[in-house]
Amino acid sequence: MHVVVFSTKPYDRQFLEAANAGDGGRHRLVFLEARLSAETAGLAKGAEAVCAFVNDHVDAPVLEAFAGMGIRLLALRSAGFNNVDLVAARRLGLTVARVPAYSPESVAEHTVAMMLSLNRRIHRAYNRVREGNFALDGLLGFDMHGRTVGVVGTGRIGLAVARIMRGFGCTVVAHDPVPSEGGLAMGLDYLSMEDLLARSDIVTLHCPLTPATRHLIDAAAVARMRRGAMLVNTSRGAIVDTRAAIAGLKSGQVGLLGLDVYEEEADLFFEDLSDQMLQDDIFARLLTFPNVLVTAHQAFFTTEALTAIAETTIANITSFAETGRATHEVSTEKLA
Incomplete structure (x- = not known):
């Protein structure tokens, strides 16, 4: 053809x-x-x-x-x-x-890399050391072991993330309108979205973008999260209401945010815009937070x-x- x-x-x-x-x-x-x-x-x-x-x-x-x-x-x-x-x-x-x-592992492994980088502030430490700054102030993380990770969407990628996080000694809970056979076989504890948000130290999103999941993480969802929790999205950008996430970051409700996707990414991602001024004010605002890590839709790469x-x-x-x-x-x- x-x-x-x-x-x-x-x-x-x-x-x-x-x-x-x-x-x-x-x-x-x-x-x-x-x-x-x-x-x-x-x-x-x-x-x-x-x-x-x-x-x-x-x-x-x-x-x-x-x-x-x-x-x-x-x-x-x-x-x-x-x-x-x-x-x-x-x-x-x-x-x-x-x-x-x-390759569900490609996205799952990138998701976990973002969790670890955010938690231990690897992105900030990398820049500091290159500038000759070896101070540890502001780089304090937490042990992943013993934390609760909420996996939203238990398809192949979500299950791969669940397996990895169990290897870290985390408690993994899940939400899916239709619990997967793989998730049930793993013995995942399926919760309502509200309960998952309230219990999880880390919330990671692995669901498709549909009318039902658009802005699944909105202002109300952010308010239900455990204060200071980490939110990671490597699925589709519009699952997270970016304005609500920014408000959560400003209030401290969202402690750490990792995004490999962005709801208005079509005008940004996969292009070299390094010689231009960013025209997306919301995205530019995201980049000002030290507790935010953004990658340009590379989890599959x-x-x-x-x-x-x-x-x-x-x-x-x-x-x-x-x-x-x-x-x-x-x-x-x-x-x-």
Whole structure:
């Protein structure tokens, strides 16, 4: 198939080309740096499929443009699909495929790295030592052993985090509307969201972005947290109401905040903006807090994860080319 790949970085090209070669090199991949939007959709003219990433904007006008060009498949190289208008895709007869799982350990390990860095102020210590400051004031942490970690969302990533934190000697509690078989097999103590927030020294988010989870951590949720608790989000940015988190930081209700995702990240992440002034005042405010650690959506960024993402994406395209169905289609059957 002729596939146009939007939001391409050098590593995307490297891993997708390797996966395509491993599949016999049967697909023609055209790589574009441009982010997908209504303004750039026309760049896919002549393609049979489009490959998009998490910050590409795939709304009804984009999908209508694709349908008019004869494009039949949207292959997402991500697990999430909240950036796609699935109702429009179904109406237009476009198949949407995704990568449901790649390397849960990559995200889980990054999550724990953020917890440890925040707790022991590694990011602050690193900068101090480079400036010749070897004082320990302001770097006091706490033992992870014996603390309670609340895992919100017990899919593969959440369970991987739970296993790691148990290894630290933490008590792990969980919240999920539908407790997973893996979580039950681990003997996780499932709580209501309110009870989890009240009991946890560390709250870590691993749920998909849906209407029900948008701003799951809002002002009311922050108020229910144990005072001074740590909050880490490596799932989707809009699960946390950033304004509420900032208010919690200012009041001391939120003691430590780690974000690998941000609700307005589409205008920031995956780009080098080092020679520009930040235009997002809320994000800029976040960066002023010494007890906040932000990484730019890199939790997935390991060799193993990128290999799995590329191979699954190519497998989806190949399956669609051969059968008219992708291996991992996003179901739109229940959409009106």
